[in-house]
Amino acid sequence: MEAKLIEGKALAAEVKREAAQQTEALKAKGITPCLAVILVGEDPASQVYVRGKINDCAQCGIESRNIRLPEETTQEELLARVDELAGDPAVHGILVQLPLPAHIDEKAIIDAIPPEKDVDGFSPVNVGRMQIGEPCYLPCTPAGCIRMIESTGVPIPGKHAVVIGRSNIVGKPAAMLLLAKNATVTICHSKTQNLQAICASADILVAAVGRAGFVTGDMIKPGAVVIDVGINRGADGKLHGDVDFETAAQKAAWITPVPGGVGPMTRAMLMLNTVEAARRAMEK
Numbered sequence: 449m450e451a452k453l454i455e456g457k458a459l460a461a462e463v464k465r466e467a468a469q470q471t472e473a474l475k476a477k478g479i480t481p482c483l484a485v486i487l488v489g490e491d492p493a494s495q496v497y498v499r500g501k502i503n504d505c506a507q508c509g510i511e512s513r514n515i516r517l518p519e520e521t522t523q524e525e526l527l528a529r530v531d532e533l534a535g536d537p538a539v540h541g542i543l544v545q546l547p548l549p550a551h552i553d554e555k556a557i558i559d560a561i562p563p564e565k566d567v568d569g570f571s572p573v574n575v576g577r578m579q580i581g582e583p584c585y586l587p588c589t590p591a592g593c594i595r596m597i598e599s600t601g602v603p604i605p606g607k608h609a610v611v612i613g614r615s616n617i618v619g620k621p622a623a624m625l626l627l628a629k630n631a632t633v634t635i636c637h638s639k640t641q642n643l644q645a646i647c648a649s650a651d652i653l654v655a656a657v658g659r660a661g662f663v664t665g666d667m668i669k670p671g672a673v674v675i676d677v678g679i680n681r682g683a684d685g686k687l688h689g690d691v692d693f694e695t696a697a698q699k700a701a702w703i704t705p706v707p708g709g710v711g712p713m714t715r716a717m718l719m720l721n722t723v724e725a726a727r728r729a730m731e732k
């Protein structure tokens with residue numbers, strides 16, 4: 449079997465067109481969605497992602513505030529900036545780019561973002577609402593994964609979905625969203641025994657391990673949908689997914705590429721969350 453590609457870039461363009469249309473409709477009612485993005489420090493990858501987000505905003509007609517703070521910014525200073533944006537009615541979404549420098553407590557910063565402006569869906573209130581199926585902002589990467597799976601036309605209900613990775617921003621929420629779609633979900637991690645056998649029984653496999661080429665063809669069930677969340681920069685300077693694409697594509701029915709897969713979808717889903725935040729603010 450030679451897997452079909454789930455084209456993240458094309459899907460992301462579709463999602464951004466949706467966001468742009470919704471933005472137009474909001475502007476006609478007198479409200480312009482606005483996203484504030486805070487980047488602390490000079491991490492080169494984060495700079496690329498933030499630039500991408502600001503460009504996406506422009507493409508969708510969304511206003512943006514690009515806030516760059518030096519590496520030595522203190523936690524108190526960062527909290528003060530977040531508070532300022534929290535109190536600014538013109539700002540609908542606040543995103544603090546992760547990772548933060550080691551001297552800043554990420555949790556304290558995420559907790560300071562009001563849930564109604566938390567377009568990353570990382571705050572405890574949004575995480576809790578997601579768990580119980582209440583309206584909330586879904587974290588962008590997992591939400592993008594679901595949209596990519598759905599784009600294949602393969603029904604999720606009843607399928608065995610295996611998520612490798614248990615991070616708060618990808619693995620856990622991806623598992624919860626798959627469960628909410630009535631998949632039977634297994635979460636695997638570094639201590640999991642029989643990982644190969646579990647993965648090889650997955651109809652849907654989401655790899656969020658953070659290790660290049662970790663998932664190989666022998667771990668894929670023939671005909672599976674494989675979603676590769678990994679973005680690992682190799683010594684060759686190129687980006688590599690968590691999935692060994694060549695061998696996995698021989699077994700899977702559908703597979704996401706890296707680059708051009710989950711990454712662009714993460715950014716596109718952020719645009720939808722920002723428009724939604726503006727709509728909710730208007731309704732309030």
Ligand SMILES: Nc1nc2c(c(=O)[nH]1)N[C@@H](CN(C=O)c1ccc(C(=O)N[C@@H](CCC(=O)O)C(=O)O)cc1)CN2
Pocket residue numbers: 493496497500543544545546547568588589679687706707708709710711712713714715
């Ligand atoms: N506040 C947040 N911080 C981080 C998040 C997040 O969702 N919110 N996720 C990741 C990084 N991330 C988004 O910020 C992200 C990563 C990658 C891409 C992307 O488009 N990747 C491209 C390749 C880009 C490149 O050349 O490096 C691709 O995969 O095609 C977008 C967003 C951690 N931090």
